[in-house]
Amino acid sequence: MDDIRFAVLGTGGIGRRTLEVSQHKDGLTAVAACDRNGVAVDHDGLDVGELLEATEGNIASGPDEASDSTPATPTDDYASDGGAAAVEGGGVKQHGDEAGIVASSQGEPTETPIDDIIAESDTIDAVLLALPNLEHDFIPRVAERFAEADYEGVLIDVLKRSRVIGMLDDREDLLKESGITFVCGAGATPGFLTGAAALAAQSFVEVEEVEIWWGVGLKSGYEDNRGTVREDIAHLDGYDIEQAREMSEEEIEALIDDHDGVLEFHDMEHADDVLLERAGICDAEDVHVGGVLDVRSDEKPTTTTVSVTGTTFDGETGTNTFELDDATSMEANVNGPALGYLKAGVRNNRAGHYGVFGPADLMPGF
Numbered sequence: 001m002d003d004i005r006f007a008v009l010g011t012g013g014i015g016r017r018t019l020e021v022s023q024h025k026d027g028l029t030a031v032a033a034c035d036r037n038g039v040a041v042d043h044d045g046l047d048v049g050e051l052l053e054a055t056e057g058n059i060a061s062g063p064d065e066a067s068d069s070t071p072a073t074p075t076d077d078y079a080s081d082g083g084a085a086a087v088e089g090g091g092v093k094q095h096g097d098e099a100g101i102v103a104s105s106q107g108e109p110t111e112t113p114i115d116d117i118i119a120e121s122d123t124i125d126a127v128l129l130a131l132p133n134l135e136h137d138f139i140p141r142v143a144e145r146f147a148e149a150d151y152e153g154v155l156i157d158v159l160k161r162s163r164v165i166g167m168l169d170d171r172e173d174l175l176k177e178s179g180i181t182f183v184c185g186a187g188a189t190p191g192f193l194t195g196a197a198a199l200a201a202q203s204f205v206e207v208e209e210v211e212i213w214w215g216v217g218l219k220s221g222y223e224d225n226r227g228t229v230r231e232d233i234a235h236l237d238g239y240d241i242e243q244a245r246e247m248s249e250e251e252i253e254a255l256i257d258d259h260d261g262v263l264e265f266h267d268m269e270h271a272d273d274v275l276l277e278r279a280g281i282c283d284a285e286d287v288h289v290g291g292v293l294d295v296r297s298d299e300k301p302t303t304t305t306v307s308v309t310g311t312t313f314d315g316e317t318g319t320n321t322f323e324l325d326d327a328t329s330m331e332a333n334v335n336g337p338a339l340g341y342l343k344a345g346v347r348n349n350r351a352g353h354y355g356v357f358g359p360a361d362l363m364p365g366f
């Protein structure tokens with residue numbers, strides 16, 4: 001367990017931070033990374049510092065004109081962030097052909113970044129998919145490609161949407177055959193907070209309700225997290241995924257202005273619900289997720305809490321509450337747990353446990 005070689009697909013707001021956080025954890029060596037334009041591979045270990053420096057303020061969040069040409073596998077890769085591809089100028093953080101990983105001395109331009117990582121995957125223990133989820137079946141299809149190449153190891157994502165979990169379950173036989181342990185929804189919420197809810201539920205014999213309420217202050221991380229903000233907009237009343245995908249950067253800015261930089265979300269389609277249900281904790285319909293995002297302040301607009309209400313074996317009704325310190329950032333709460341779940345995934349993979357696992361499956365349970 002002391003030597004895990006891992007790759008990151010997507011070095012945007014989340015993927016870059018995963019690489020950075022991994023430097024503070026023992027036994028994790030980043031050996032490969034890619035974004036939409038480029039790939040970097042070094043089986044002795046990437047120079048993460050150089051890669052982060054080269055991609056600072058330049059994360060290839062949206063597609064550039066070069067990728068409008070002839071993508072090698074259009075249906076699999078080109079549409080990964082859906083209509084954002086059609087937005088004039090694409091993402092805000094790209095710098096033409098030099099966007100993202102290709103700006104690093106370790107990066108090579110490619111039109112097939114994911115296939116390039118798959119080609120190197122024999123000696124890679126785990127692959128973190130920090131990819132956009134505006135096309136819901138994109139991550140399941142990427143998993144399928146790893147399985148078709150007989151990858152044996154861990155795939156882990158930080159996706160949010162409930163409906164994607166079923167798409168992964170549909171592919172479970174293929175993943176098992178290949179020897180893949182897929183850990184899904186392993187960021188903050190779902191992820192960290194789903195695991196906390198599973199733990200908090202252990203006092204009870206019957207769980208009535210799980211309430212997840214998150215607060216994120218993103219001022220200094222706003223530029224790096226526009227991909228995530230776009231996805232979150234789809235959860236606002238009156239918006240859906242299609243609209244969010246097709247909004248221009250100007251429209252997003254106007255919407256944020258209208259809300260004075262603070263977006264409040266209720267009844268989000270966050271996979272905490274199906275992940276808790278599949279782990280036998282409670283019914284999906286008893287899980288409620290909402291939160292407040294402030295893109296103009298680093299202070300959290302509200303404290304992130306998980307409240308689990310239930311009945312104990314001896315007839316008491318109670319609420320167990322798990323609270324994050326306001327000082328912990330979204331980046332810390334996504335990437336720390338993602339790497340922790342990655343390590344748990346590798347432990348399971350090495351023990352021969354293959355298939356699809358959610359965060360709550362890796363906690364105490366019945």
Ligand SMILES: NC(=O)c1ccc[n+]([C@@H]2O[C@H](COP(=O)([O-])OP(=O)(O)OC[C@H]3O[C@@H](n4cnc5c(N)ncnc54)[C@H](O)[C@@H]3O)[C@@H](O)[C@H]2O)c1
Nearest residue numbers: 010011012013014035036060077080133187188189227228
């Ligand atoms: N669970 C959580 O708590 C949580 C929190 C934040 C973000 N997220 C999720 O993390 C994911 C990533 O978010 P982000 O803010 O880093 O997005 P981003 O747009 O900043 O980064 C996406 C990265 O993927 C790359 N990419 C896109 N298409 C690709 C392709 N076809 N091949 C290779 N690389 C490709 C881009 O170049 C970029 O590097 C999103 O799905 C978001 O919902 C989850």
